[in-house]
Amino acid sequence: MIRYLNKKRKSGGKATRWCSHLLGLTLVMAQNGQAQEYTSDWESLRQHETPEWFLDAKFGIYCHWGPYSVPEFKNEWYSHWMYVNKDNPEAKDGKASEFYDYHVKTYGPLNEFGYKDFIPMFKAEKFNAAEWADLFEKAGAKFAGPVSEHADGFAMWDSDLTRWDAKDMGPKRDIMGELSEEIRKRGMKFIATYHRHWLLGWFPTWDESTDASNPEYAGLYGPKMKKGDFQYPPSTHDIDAGIEKYYPLADEAFNSEWLARLKEIVDKYSPDLVWFDNKMDVIGEDYRKEFLRYYYNQAAKKDQKVVVTYKFYDLAKGTAVLDLERSRMKEKKEFPWLTDDSIDWNSWSHIKNPKYKSVNRLVDFLVDVVSKNGAVLLNITPKANGEIPEPVKERLLQMGQWLKTNGEAIYGTRPFKVYGEGETRVTEGHLSEEKNPDNTSKDIRFTTKNGQLYAIALDWPADNRLLIKTLKKGNKVFTEPIRRIELLGHDGPLGFKVAPDGLHIKLPEKKVGDHAFVFKIITD
Numbered sequence: 001m002i003r004y005l006n007k008k009r010k011s012g013g014k015a016t017r018w019c020s021h022l023l024g025l026t027l028v029m030a031q032n033g034q035a036q037e038y039t040s041d042w043e044s045l046r047q048h049e050t051p052e053w054f055l056d057a058k059f060g061i062y063c064h065w066g067p068y069s070v071p072e073f074k075n076e077w078y079s080h081w082m083y084v085n086k087d088n089p090e091a092k093d094g095k096a097s098e099f100y101d102y103h104v105k106t107y108g109p110l111n112e113f114g115y116k117d118f119i120p121m122f123k124a125e126k127f128n129a130a131e132w133a134d135l136f137e138k139a140g141a142k143f144a145g146p147v148s149e150h151a152d153g154f155a156m157w158d159s160d161l162t163r164w165d166a167k168d169m170g171p172k173r174d175i176m177g178e179l180s181e182e183i184r185k186r187g188m189k190f191i192a193t194y195h196r197h198w199l200l201g202w203f204p205t206w207d208e209s210t211d212a213s214n215p216e217y218a219g220l221y222g223p224k225m226k227k228g229d230f231q232y233p234p235s236t237h238d239i240d241a242g243i244e245k246y247y248p249l250a251d252e253a254f255n256s257e258w259l260a261r262l263k264e265i266v267d268k269y270s271p272d273l274v275w276f277d278n279k280m281d282v283i284g285e286d287y288r289k290e291f292l293r294y295y296y297n298q299a300a301k302k303d304q305k306v307v308v309t310y311k312f313y314d315l316a317k318g319t320a321v322l323d324l325e326r327s328r329m330k331e332k333k334e335f336p337w338l339t340d341d342s343i344d345w346n347s348w349s350h351i352k353n354p355k356y357k358s359v360n361r362l363v364d365f366l367v368d369v370v371s372k373n374g375a376v377l378l379n380i381t382p383k384a385n386g387e388i389p390e391p392v393k394e395r396l397l398q399m400g401q402w403l404k405t406n407g408e409a410i411y412g413t414r415p416f417k418v419y420g421e422g423e424t425r426v427t428e429g430h431l432s433e434e435k436n437p438d439n440t441s442k443d444i445r446f447t448t449k450n451g452q453l454y455a456i457a458l459d460w461p462a463d464n465r466l467l468i469k470t471l472k473k474g475n476k477v478f479t480e481p482i483r484r485i486e487l488l489g490h491d492g493p494l495g496f497k498v499a500p501d502g503l504h505i506k507l508p509e510k511k512v513g514d515h516a517f518v519f520k521i522i523t524d
Contacts, residue, residue, distance in 0.1 A: 037297060038292075038293050038296050038297055039293065040286065040289040040290050040292075040293045041289065042289065042316040042319060044293075045289065045292045045293065045296070045316070045319040046316070046318040046319050048292075048296050048319065048320075050307060050321055050336050051305030051306070051307065052305070053142075053189060053272075053305060054143075054273070054307045054321070054336065054375070055336055055414075056142075056411060056412040057142035057143055057189065057375060057411070058142065058366070058370050058375045058376065058410050058411055058413075059140055059141055059142060059366060059375065059376050059378070059403070059410070060141050060142060060143035060144055060189075060191065060273075060375070060376070060377045060378070061136050061139060061141040061143075061144045061377070061378050061379075061380060061396070062144065062145055062146060062147065062191060062193055062275070062340075062377055062378075062379055062380075063146055063147065063379060063380045063381065063382055064076050064147050064150065064342075064348040064349040064379055064381065065146060065147065065156070065175075065349070065350075065381075065382045066122065066147065066150050066152060066154055066156060066349075067079070067115065067118040067119050067121075067122040067152060067154055067170065067384075068118070068150065068152055068349055069122065069349050069350050069381075069382065069383065069384040070118040070121045070122050070384045071102075071103070071106070071107075071118065072350060072351050072352045072383075072384075073099065073102055073351060073352065074098070074099060074346075074347065074351060075346060075347040075348065075349065075351065076150065076347060076348045076349035077099075078099055078103075078349075079115045079150075079151070079152040079202070079203075080151065080202050080203070081097045081098075081099035081100065082097075082099045082100055082102075082103040082110070082115065083100065083110060083115075083203060083204050083207065083210055083212060084096060084097040084099065084100055084204075085097075085100050085110075085207075085209070087207075087209075088204060088207070089227065089228050110209065110210040110211060110212075111209055111210055111211055112211075114210060114211030114212060114217075115152065115203070115211075115212075115220075115221075116211060116217055116220055116221075119154065119164075119169050119170045120169070120170065121384070122170040122171065122384050123170065123171060123384070123385065124166075124170065124171035124173065124175070124384070124385065124386040125385050125386065126383075126385045126386040126387045127171065127173070127175070127382075127385070127386025128386065129175075129178035129179050129181070129182040130182045132179065132182070132382075132388065133179065133182035133183045133185065133186050133188070134186070135388065135393060135396055135397075136183065136186075136188065136396075137186045137187075137188065138396070138397055138400045139396035139397065139399050139400040139403075140399060140400045140402075140403030140404070140407060141188060141378075142188055142189065142411070143188055143189035143190070143191050143272065143273060143377075144179075144183050144188050144189075144190070144191065145176070145179060145180070145183065145190050145191035145192055145193065145271065145273075146175055146176060146179055146192075146193070147193050147194075147195065148176060148192040148193055148194050148265055149194060149195060149196050149261070150195045150198075151195045151196070151198030151199055151202045151277075152199070152202070152220075153196070153199045153202070153203075153219075153220045153221065153222055154166070154169075154170075154220065155261065156175045156176055157174055157175065157176035157177065157264075157265065157268065157269065158174040158176075158177060158268070159261070159264060160264065161257070161260055161261055161264060162219050162261075163219060164219050164220040171386075176192065176265070176268075176269055177268070177269065180269045180271075189272035189273060190269065190270075190271050190272055190273075191271055191272060191273040191274070191275060191377075192265050192269065192271040192273075192274050192275070193274075193275040193276075193277070194262065194265075194274065194275065194276055194277070195276075195277040196258055196261060197250070197258060197276075197277070197279055197280050197282050197283050198277065198279055199222045200222060200223070200225075200250050200254055200282055201222075201225050201229070202221075202222060203221040203222055204225075204227075205218070205221055205222060205223065205224045205225050206224070206225055206226055206227040206229075207227070222254075223251070223253065223254055249282050249283075249284065250282050250283055250284065252284075255283055255284045255287045256287075258283055258287065259287045259290060259291055262274070262291050262295075263291075263294055266294065266295050266298055267298070270298075270299075270302065270304065271306070272304065272305075272306055272307065273306065273307040273308070273309070274295060274306070274307075274308050274309075275308075275309045275323065275338075275340070275377070276308070276309060276310050276311070276314065276315075276323075277311065278311035278312055278314060278325070279314075280310065280311075280314035280315070281312075281313070281314050288314070288315060292308060292315070292319060292320065295308065307320070307321055308320035308321065309321045309322070309323040309338050310322065310323060311323050311324070311325065321336060321337060321338055322335070322337045322338070323337070323338040323339065323340060323377075324337065324338070324339040324340070324430070325339070325340055325341075325430055325431060326339075326340075326341050326342070326430075326431045326432065326433040326434075327339060327428060327429055327430060327431065327432045327433055328365070328368060328369050328372070328374065328426055328428070328433070328436075329369075329372045329374060329426070329428065330425065330426040330427070330428050331372065331419065332371070332372045332373055332415050332418070332419040333372060333373045333374070334373070335373070336373055336374070336375070337373065337374045337375075338374060338375050338376075338377055339369055339374055339375075339376055339377070340376075340377040340378075340379060341365065341376070341377075341378060341379065341433060342378075342379040342380075342381070343356055343357055343362070343378060343379060343380050343381065343392055343395060344356055344357070344381055345357060345434065347381065348379050348381070349381055350381040350382060350383050350384070350389065351381075354381065354389070354391070356391050356392065356395065357395075358395075359395050359398040359399060359402075359514075359515060360438070360514070360515050361438060362378070362395060362399055363399060363402050363515040363516050364438070364439045364443075364458045364515070364516055365433075366399075366410070367410070367445050367456050367458065367516050368420075368426070368439075368445055368458075370410055370413065370445075370447060371415060371416070371419040371420050371445035371446055371447055371456070372415065372419045373414075373415045380392050380396070398514075402513070402514075402515050402516070405488055405489045405513065405518075406456075406488050406489070406513075406516070406518045408449070408454075408488070408518075408520075409447050409449075409454035409456060409488065409518040409520070410447065412449055413447035413448060413449045413454070414447070414448055414449065415446075415447070415448070416446035416447060416448050416453065416477070417477040417478075418446065418470060418477055419445060419446060420443065420444050420445035420446055420456075420470075421442075421443075421444050421468070421469055421470050422439065422440070422442045422443030422444055422458075423440065423442050423443070424436075424437060424438075424439050424440060424442075424443050439458035439459060440458065440459050441457055441458070441459040441460060441461040441462070441466070443457070443458040443459070444456065444457055444458070444468055444470070445458065445516075446470075452520065452521075452522070453478065453520075453521045453523075454518055454519065454520055454521070455468055455471070455518075455519045455521060456516050456517065456518050456519070457516065457517045457519070458516050459516075459517075460507070460511045460517060461507065464506070464507040464508070464509060465504065465505070465506060465507060466504070466505040466507060466519070467501070467502045467503070467504055467505075468502050468503040468505070469501065469502040470502070471498070471502060471503035471521075472498070472499065472500060472501055472502040472503065473498050473499055473500050474500070480523035481523060482496065482498060482503070482521055482522070482523060483522050483523055483524065484522040485505055485519055485520065485521055485522065486519070486520040486522065487507070487508070487512055487517065487518070487519055487520075488517075488518040488519075488520060489512050489513050489518075490508055490512045494506055494507065494508075494519075505519060
């Protein structure tokens with residue numbers, strides 16, 4: 001077992017810790033029904049089962065919100081790229097990044113105004129956790145929460161391990177504590193998302209021309225690195241290129257800090273789901289296993305059913321739920337999975353010139369993912385002052401209206417024998433969503449619940465007639481005789497005919513609703 005004795009030290013930004021590492025016992029259910037402990041072993045951790053609440057929930061909301069929200073420039077990577085001057089190894093063609101140029105022009109040299117100086121400007125003076133939670137509930141989310149800590153090293157909770165947190169600086173409020181209370185009041189599950197492993201090399205702590213090299217700020221900017229030691233993205237495996245690249249892995253101090261903060265989140269807020277960004281493979285394997293062991297055991301002691309998500313190969317298959325980023329599966333999967341995507345095409349945080357996705361796109365994405373045994377975690381973009389932009393609110397409320405009418409075909413459903421049909425093809429792969437076109441009325445998706453089949457058309461046919469080829473006469477996937485077909489949101493049955501080329505449904509003359517259209521196919 002790993003034990004930590006922590007004292008909050010408000011000078012220097014580092015916690016005093018005594019750490020001893022002993023791989024040991026943890027909690028899983030034995031075959032005889034008696035509780036025994038999970039161990040820090042992949043085989044033991046594979047015994048953890050994905051809870052029913054997650055399989056039923058389908059839709060969650062989180063937000064990228066922190067000091068990086070203050071400059072409102074380009075994207076949430078501002079904290080990193082603002083330091084890429086012409087002498088930085090990441091500079092392209094010997095030129096500083098546009099973030100650097102903007103920052104120096106707007107705020108001044110980096111030795112005078114660094115990332116730390118955005119923290120006092122991140123006041124969150126209009127943040128209201130109850131209003132946020134109300135909006136999430138009205139949007140139809142079943143789980144929600146904030147980014148606990150982004151790659152910038154600033155903790156959004158009341159931490160005993162660092163002074164660089166939202167309770168002691170910036171808002172001077174326990175953001176996670178307030179949101180966890182309000183989200184749970186409304187019957188939603190609370191989630192914590194975590195990016196801290198990216199901090200290793202995120203800031204150029206070797207660059208004496210910036211404040212990042214000052215040891216006084218090491219609690220925020222991370223460990224001292226040598227120039228060129230770390231490049232981004234930091235990974236031992238370059239998944240997309242199909243080759244291996246070896247970069248320095250985290251040392252014991254960084255590994256221990258990573259784990260200690262996660263344990264603190266678990267102990268203080270008992271999240272129902274812990275989400276990890278990719279590149280977690282820079283963290284030692286024993287520490288990753290130890291987190292799962294600790295979290296799963298702590299949850300079991302409280303009879304809490306929890307979820308962990310991971311990307312690529314950062315955790316062993318079967319020990320947690322696989323998560324994709326700005327992408328989806330092209331086929332149905334036998335295992336449950338998650339995808340996270342942002343409401344803004346270009347950024348995960350609030351920026352001056354956002355490019356928001358349409359409600360139609362967001363709804364179609366949700367339907368497609370659910371039909372393939374997945375769930376969606378949608379990121380939204382609050383302003384630094386705590387306001388959620390009106391266009392974001394409008395989109396969430398419209399999604400909520402759609403789910404209020406059609407949610408029975410989403411919540412609590414399971415995949416059908418085939419996910420659907422249509423001409424639009426999904427391109428898979430990390431950050432591939434922008435490659436996928438909008439859907440048409442020929443794109444149909446299926447879900448099932450309690451023996452009930454739902455067919456969801458992703459657009460309204462121009463001639464008010466829908467053809468579902470999968471359900472043609474004599475098909476092998478749906479053999480029950482159809483007695484009645486209803487369109488959710490419309491009163492009364494629809495005319496239909498089962499023919500050799502498919503199921504023909506006569507739609508109302510006037511379009512019903514604005515987005516995906518759910519047909520309930522009744523057999524009894």
